[in-house]
Amino acid sequence: MKALKQILGGNTRQFGMIFALVALVVFFQWQTGGKTLTPGNMMNLFNGNSYILILAIGMVLVIIAGHIDLSVGSIAAFVGIVVAIAMRDWGIPWYMGVILGLVLGAVIGLWQGFWVAYVGIPAFIVTLAGMLLFRGANQAVGDSNTVPVPEGFRYLGAGYLPEVGPSTGYNNLTVLLGLALVAFVIYREIRSRRKLEKIGAEIPPTWVPVVKVGLLCAVILYATYLFATGRPGTSFPVPGLILGVLVIIYAFVSNKTILGRHVYAVGGNRHAAELSGVQSKRVNFMVMMNMSVLAALAGMIFVGRSTASGPSDGVGWELDAIAAVFIGGAAVSGGVGTVVGSIIGGLVMAVLNNGLQLLGIGADLTQIIKGLVLLVAVAFDVYNKSQGKPSIIGLLTRNFGGGGGGRKPDAPVREPAPTEQATGTKEVISHDV
Amino acid sequence: MNNHTILEMRSITKEFPGVKALSDVSLEVQAGEIHAICGENGAGKSTLMKVLSGLYPYGDYSGDIVFQGEVVEFKDIRASEAAGIVIIHQELALIPELSIAENIFLGNEPTRFGVIDWDYVNRTTLDLMARVGLTEDPTTKIKDIGVGKQQLVEIAKALNKSVKLLILDEPTAALNESDSQHLLDLMAGLRSKGISCIMISHKLNEIEQIADSITIIRDGRSIETLHVKNDGVDEDRIIRGMVGRSLESRFPDHTPSIGETFFEVRNWTVGHPTVPDRLVCKNSSFKVRRGEIVGFAGLMGAGRTELARSVFGRSYGNFKSGQILINGKEVTLRSVPQAIDAGLAYVTEDRKSLGLNLLDDIKATTVSADLKKITRGLVVDKDEEFRVAEEYRKSLRTKTPSVNDGVATLSGGNQQKVVLSKWMFTDPELLILDEPTRGIDVGAKYEIYGIIQRLADQGKGVIVISSELPELLGLSDRIYTIFEGAITGELTRNEANQESLMKLMTASRKTA
Numbered sequence: 001m002k003a004l005k006q007i008l009g010g011n012t013r014q015f016g017m018i019f020a021l022v023a024l025v026v027f028f029q030w031q032t033g034g035k036t037l038t039p040g041n042m043m044n045l046f047n048g049n050s051y052i053l054i055l056a057i058g059m060v061l062v063i064i065a066g067h068i069d070l071s072v073g074s075i076a077a078f079v080g081i082v083v084a085i086a087m088r089d090w091g092i093p094w095y096m097g098v099i100l101g102l103v104l105g106a107v108i109g110l111w112q113g114f115w116v117a118y119v120g121i122p123a124f125i126v127t128l129a130g131m132l133l134f135r136g137a138n139q140a141v142g143d144s145n146t147v148p149v150p151e152g153f154r155y156l157g158a159g160y161l162p163e164v165g166p167s168t169g170y171n172n173l174t175v176l177l178g179l180a181l182v183a184f185v186i187y188r189e190i191r192s193r194r195k196l197e198k199i200g201a202e203i204p205p206t207w208v209p210v211v212k213v214g215l216l217c218a219v220i221l222y223a224t225y226l227f228a229t230g231r232p233g234t235s236f237p238v239p240g241l242i243l244g245v246l247v248i249i250y251a252f253v254s255n256k257t258i259l260g261r262h263v264y265a266v267g268g269n270r271h272a273a274e275l276s277g278v279q280s281k282r283v284n285f286m287v288m289m290n291m292s293v294l295a296a297l298a299g300m301i302f303v304g305r306s307t308a309s310g311p312s313d314g315v316g317w318e319l320d321a322i323a324a325v326f327i328g329g330a331a332v333s334g335g336v337g338t339v340v341g342s343i344i345g346g347l348v349m350a351v352l353n354n355g356l357q358l359l360g361i362g363a364d365l366t367q368i369i370k371g372l373v374l375l376v377a378v379a380f381d382v383y384n385k386s387q388g389k390p391s392i393i394g395l396l397t398r399n400f401g402g403g404g405g406g407r408k409p410d411a412p413v414r415e416p417a418p419t420e421q422a423t424g425t426k427e428v429i430s431h432d433v
Numbered sequence: 434m435n436n437h438t439i440l441e442m443r444s445i446t447k448e449f450p451g452v453k454a455l456s457d458v459s460l461e462v463q464a465g466e467i468h469a470i471c472g473e474n475g476a477g478k479s480t481l482m483k484v485l486s487g488l489y490p491y492g493d494y495s496g497d498i499v500f501q502g503e504v505v506e507f508k509d510i511r512a513s514e515a516a517g518i519v520i521i522h523q524e525l526a527l528i529p530e531l532s533i534a535e536n537i538f539l540g541n542e543p544t545r546f547g548v549i550d551w552d553y554v555n556r557t558t559l560d561l562m563a564r565v566g567l568t569e570d571p572t573t574k575i576k577d578i579g580v581g582k583q584q585l586v587e588i589a590k591a592l593n594k595s596v597k598l599l600i601l602d603e604p605t606a607a608l609n610e611s612d613s614q615h616l617l618d619l620m621a622g623l624r625s626k627g628i629s630c631i632m633i634s635h636k637l638n639e640i641e642q643i644a645d646s647i648t649i650i651r652d653g654r655s656i657e658t659l660h661v662k663n664d665g666v667d668e669d670r671i672i673r674g675m676v677g678r679s680l681e682s683r684f685p686d687h688t689p690s691i692g693e694t695f696f697e698v699r700n701w702t703v704g705h706p707t708v709p710d711r712l713v714c715k716n717s718s719f720k721v722r723r724g725e726i727v728g729f730a731g732l733m734g735a736g737r738t739e740l741a742r743s744v745f746g747r748s749y750g751n752f753k754s755g756q757i758l759i760n761g762k763e764v765t766l767r768s769v770p771q772a773i774d775a776g777l778a779y780v781t782e783d784r785k786s787l788g789l790n791l792l793d794d795i796k797a798t799t800v801s802a803d804l805k806k807i808t809r810g811l812v813v814d815k816d817e818e819f820r821v822a823e824e825y826r827k828s829l830r831t832k833t834p835s836v837n838d839g840v841a842t843l844s845g846g847n848q849q850k851v852v853l854s855k856w857m858f859t860d861p862e863l864l865i866l867d868e869p870t871r872g873i874d875v876g877a878k879y880e881i882y883g884i885i886q887r888l889a890d891q892g893k894g895v896i897v898i899s900s901e902l903p904e905l906l907g908l909s910d911r912i913y914t915i916f917e918g919a920i921t922g923e924l925t926r927n928e929a930n931q932e933s934l935m936k937l938m939t940a941s942r943k944t945a
Binding site: 257264276 | 745748768769772773779781786787788789792797801802805808811812813
């Protein structure tokens, strides 16, 4: 038991959330007779969920800051139709279409951010209005018709890394990507170990990081193998790549920059933040605006994948994204949540969806199960907090993957006083998982 | 006045975990009198009234309450109201969006066949309003009438419950002079109709004017009961009773080294954030010298915090006029970041709701007011954060296993040290400390005083706002007194004592 604890970085809970995910994957792999972990299915999983996960990245920041955004599905649909029509009728190339879409997302973000941050209307109302407004705008612009998009644009949502270099039987770029990730994981571990040495903190024995990194690398290499050996013409999907880049950027911003700190500060205690010199209006404006830009991107990826933009694109996306964020450990009252946690929350939902589908369980039952999972996950968390224990979900995602700063292993994790039960744990996550 | 006892509270003792809020308090109220309860903030007045009104139910305290000759055991407010005891809190318990009539009958609606009998409600309301001297349409919403009239509605509501003993907690704190006078007249009128009143107030002139007897509470004990007419009580006599405790050596030894004036505020006038014509700071001027600890004395609600926060980047109220001079040069501080850049720091009186993000850990809190200082390029340097937090943990002797722990896990005194370290990290020239030792035990207080003195010795200016006069007297080199938003006096260390301060804090500006 002690050995296991040490492998997990002195904190069993650290990888708990991933364990839940792995357990689900293993369960479905067994139940479906090996249909889950196949190249085709994994690519499907990534392609079919990347846009929700991208929304979850923006949504977690919105929720950490203490707001909510209900309009993301409608914004995605509106941007999708405008870009599709612009490419069809004005003949602009696909990459100009992408830029147009992002600019349009930013403009919509200006609009929503203005009302939330500077007029002070609750985001729930502003984005509920936006949900109606942009859904209507989608149908008005597109005449409720479906508009196809050109080949280049489809690459965004359904493309794969190209074949380059010598024929090795694997997709070379995917393999390179996997190896780069492995190298990065090893480098991080070495660096954080050096840091611990420097500040003279207690250092776990050498075999601990070796096993830990070994496990992580094995998972990465296996995934690489799966993606690199799919049927000809397929490899690691482009939406997955976009998602990966965004996760790294946003985990970095939320965890390591002043802006990120300020988002947590505003969500945790707006008044205290203001009296510490945080310009909370600007922070609120930024998170709302950012959400709209990511919604625009998600909308375009979806349009690329489904080869056309339609009037009912993005219906219900906001709810999937919000569910992912809360399963990932965010608090409704703000101040708590992590980008990586939300991605894992989204993946739990995605794997559940996918696995139940493979088992041939109908959409009705799937929805019921997903609803219960959300409720139970959060209820468990709330119950724990009301007992004065630390938030399980918060702890599961806390201090994910170690990270610098000299946290001593086995540092006592003290329970919050009962009076502070509702506060949970705000934890930072490092981006390199 | 018929002389029989309506209420007797015998040796009431009430404990909170670790604190004895009331210890052997006795109180006797005669029928048909106005009985004032006086004491400093935190002396236990409100706790006593909460015991009486059943907010702390029977069994939560020890001692007896005898009301109209019978021992009563109130389980909740409803029980005490049923007996005829009604409490009107300082923060009025009216619902702004409901009408006067609806508020008066809230929770007590008369029905006929399950339907509210509005005719009866409105008729009775008119009747009740006449008794308190209020002329309004019963259907007027509470939010559309002023605070003075709202107070009258509260009393009308109490009358509707056939009140025998009315408790008023700071009834005139939010009222202007003419409204206050009207309320006092009304209380006198109720007295003549045989209704007894208990009144908690800081306004000693009003107590002197209207009260028949006064019970003084200090440190959770009832000290004495004075009969205004027989004992010839005046304000000075009450003050002596309120503050008459001996000053122990609760402060570290300190020899101030005071330099030149570097911070000055002139004619500072600020309006209330929501009430257009009310001023929270009236033409206030003060200055701070290097190495000096300046005290701001005033009762709760006198405008000390408002003054401090409006100076700190206009973070409170509507700025009207006034100047800030730093090192003789006028500066304009429109926002908190500007104030921080100009070398100001403000530690709030309300740690939990204004001072701390309770979700944060100690190290993140320590650096939160000056993140730029530890940011390299785009990245907040976490090693540096840890190092800085450790440094402050050691130098302020914050008791915590690790700076990685959440601030919510700390005790009040240690939380305050973290807040102090957060502002010390911004390297301010002027620290404004608002109630720096509220809710902190004696040992930690001593340490905080030491930190404040060290900061002054480093050549910084320190303003300490406090409700505890002994604290101000023990710490300050100079003290300003504030009353109703205006600075009413300035006393040097040698001139100041509890009596002279209390006089300037309670009397209107006659001595200014």
